[in-house]
Amino acid sequence: SDQTFQNRLYEKDEKYMWHHLKPYQKEQKPMVIERANGAWITDIEGNSYLDGMSGLWCVNVGYGRDEMVEAATEQLYKMPFHPLMNSHVPGIQLSEKLNHWLKGNYRIFFSNSGSEANETAFKIARQYHHQNGEPGRYKFISRYRSYHGNTFGSLAATGQAQRKYRYEPLAPGFIHVHAPDEYRVPSGQTYEEWSLECAHMMEDTILWERPETVAGVIMEPMITGGGVLIPHPSYVKKVEEICKKYGILFINDEVICGFGRTGENFGYQHYGVEPDIVTMAKGITSGYLPLAATAVKQELYEPFKSEEESDHFRHVNTFGGHPAACNLAIKNLEIMEAEQLIDRSKKLGAKLREEIQPLEDHPNVGNIRQKGLLFGIELVKDKKTKEPASSEMVGEKVAQCKSKGLIISKNGDTVAGYSNTLTMAPPLSMTDDDATMIVRTLKEVFQE
Ligand code: PMP
Secondary structure: HHHHHHHHHHHHHHHHHOOOOOOOOOEEEEOOOOEEEEOEEEEOOOOOEEOOOHHOOOOOEEEHHHHHHHHHHHHHHHHHOOOOOOHHHHHHHHHHHHHHHHOOEEEEEEEOOHHHHHHHHHHHHHHHHHOOOOOOOOOEEEEOOOOOOOOOOOHHHHHHHHHHHOOOOOOOOOEEEOOOOOOOOOOOOOHHHHHHHHHHHHHHHHHHHEEEEEEEEEEOOEOOOOOOOOOOOHHHHHHHHHHOOOOEEEEEEEEHHHHHHOOOOOHHHHHHOOOOEEEEEEHHHHOOOEEEEEEHHHHHHHHHOOOHHHOOOOOOOOOOOOOOHHHHHHHHHHHHOOOHHHHHHHHEEEEEEEEHHHHOOOOOOOEEHHHEEEEEEEEEEOOOOOOOOOHHHHHHHHHHHHOEEEOEEEEEOOOOOOOEEEOOOOEEEEEEHHHHHHHHHHHHOOOH
C-alpha cells in the first residue's frame, strides 16, 4: 500500500541519506518532496506547501515549466555533453544573453555551483594581478554575516562563524569587515552616516593590510542568507569607489540577488555600480539544472590572452557550462523576459511589504527588510534592547508557518548570537492568490 511504501522510504532515508545542514530526527519525519507546480511543492503524503523559499532561493520562474524541460531534452538529444575547452552553441548564446542582462561587457566562465563561481573569481582575480605586474595582491576582503559558499576559499570569504570554526584552517588571505545593518545603527547616527562609516572602516582595513596586497572585495549587494541586510544606496557606490581608488577588483556575488530576486536583473543595478566580476548560480536555471557563471569585465581578460601557455587561466571545470543546463538557462531567461518577472518582483514585493508592514507592531518583530521578493523579518526578545530572539523562537515561527502550509526559513549565525531573522523569497511567478496566502499566514502566525 501507499502507506507501507512511504514508511519504507522514511526508513531508508534515515538509513542512507545525509541531509544538508540538519541531522535526521526520528521524531520529525523529513519532507520527501515528490512533485511541484507553480509556487507549490507536494510531499509523498500528498501535503502541499507554498514554497516561500523557492527551493533554496532558486526557482524564480516557478515549478512545472514544460518549456524548460523541453529545452534541456532537445539539447540532450542533439549533443548531451562537451567540455568548454572547445565551445558549444548554447554556451555561446547564453553568454551573449547574460551580457544583455548584465548591461555591460563581460566574458563568461561557466561552472556548476555558486561556491565554484566564487572560487573561480578568486583565482581569476589573483592571476589577473599577477600578470598585470602586481603579484603581491592576494588578499580578499568580505563582510561579516555573508555567505559565499562551502569550499575552503568561498567558506574563508564567508563571514559566519558557525559554518567555519570546525573546519579551520581555511584558505588564508581572507579578511572581514562589518556590513552596515539598518536596524543596528549606533545611536546618534543615521543609517547613511553609519553606512559611510562602515565603508570608511573598510578603507582603513585596506590601508592597514596595505592596498598592494589586496586583490579584491567580494560582497553580495544585499546580504541574503546572513539575515537580509539591505544597504543604504550610498554604501555600495562608496565601496566601488574605494576599490577603484586602490586598484582592487570589485566582485559581486549575485548567486541569490541575481535574476530578478530583488526587482532588478542583478542586485548591483539598484546602485549604479559596475562590478569588475559578477558571480551567479541558482536563479540562472531557476534551479532546474546545476549551472553557475563568473562574469569578468572584458579588459581583465587581456593578460590571459598571452602567447605563453602558463599565462592562460589554468582552470578547467568538466561539467561547467553543461550544454543542457545552458539551453535550459536561455529558456529560463526568455520566460522572465516574456512574463516581465523582474518588474513583477519589484511591484509585488513592494505590495507584500506594505501588507506585512503592520507586523512590526508585534512585540517580537524588530524590523522588516525587503527588496523585490527578498524578505527578512528580524525577531527580538525586547524591542528596546534589540536583544536577538533565540534561535528556538525563530524556529517555532518557521514551524508554525509550515503547519499552515507556508515554507519560510530562518537565517543568521548561532555562534555570533544572530540567528534571529525569518527569511522569505517566493517564486517571482507566484500568483496574486499565493501572495494573499503568504500575508494571511504570516499575520495568523504573529497573532498566535
Ligand atoms: N553565494 C551566495 C550568496 C549563496 O547564497 C550561496 C548558496 N546559498 C553560494 C554563494 C554558494 O552556492 P552553492 O550552494 O551553489 O555552492
